[in-house]
Structures are given as C-alpha cells and as structure tokens.
Amino acid sequence: MTDTLDAAIADVVGALDAIxxxxxxxxxxxxxxxxxxxxxxxxxxxxxxxxxxxxKPWREVGQLMGNVSAQRAWQMSRGE
Incomplete structure (x- = not known):
C-alpha cells in the first residue's frame, strides 16, 4: 500500500478514535x-x-480484476 493510502486509513481510524x-x-x-x-x-x-x-473484453477485464468471470466483471461495472 502506498503512504497516501496508509495516511487516509489512519485518518479514518483517527476520526473514530476521536470519539x-x-x-x-x-x-x-x-x-x-x-x-x-x-x-x-x-x-x-x-x-x-x-x-x-x-x-478490453469483459473476459479480460475479469481476469485483470482478480480472475473473475466476464459476467462478474460486467456486474462490477454496474456497481453490483
């Protein structure tokens, strides 16, 4: 993970800790x-x-996104 992502996560945790x-x-x-x-x-x-x-066809998108099916890649593109 990048330092930027680590910092963002730390900010969220810090906001919780501030309660x-x-x-x-x-x-x-x-x-x-x-x-x-x-x-x-x-x-x-x-x-x-x-x-x-x-x-890229959905099949390839699925492979690149964790080796999921073309159908699942398409579903992800719809926010499912």
Whole structure:
C-alpha cells in the first residue's frame, strides 16, 4: 500500500478514535464500514469501466480484476 493510502486509513481510524465515548465509538464503526465499502464499490466500478473502455473484453477485464468471470466483471461495472 502506498503512504497516501496508509495516511487516509489512519485518518479514518483517527476520526473514530476521536470519539470520546467508547460505546458511541463502537456504534459508529458499522456506519464507517458501510461508507468505506460503498466507496470501494464505486472505485471497483470505475476500474471495470475504464478497462472495458480501453477496448478490453469483459473476459479480460475479469481476469485483470482478480480472475473473475466476464459476467462478474460486467456486474462490477454496474456497481453490483
């Protein structure tokens, strides 16, 4: 991972750690996880669309994105 990504992750963890009440901090964690998961889904979608936009068929996009099927690569491009 790059230093930039490490710093961004540290910022998120720091924001959680800044919540004084441990119960409130714990209760905030699922919301943070959901938001991060949603944001990563968007990144994955943009990557799939970019690769396909470069003329790569869905089969190749799937191979490049973790050896998934062409159908799964297409689904990722739709944000699924």
């Amino acid at each position: 004084a009440d441990p119960v409130e901090r714990y209760q905030a964690m699922p919301s943070v996880k959901t938001k991060v998961d949603d944001a990563l889904r968007g990144v994955r979608q943009r990557i799939a669309l970019e690769l396909h936009g470069q003329g």
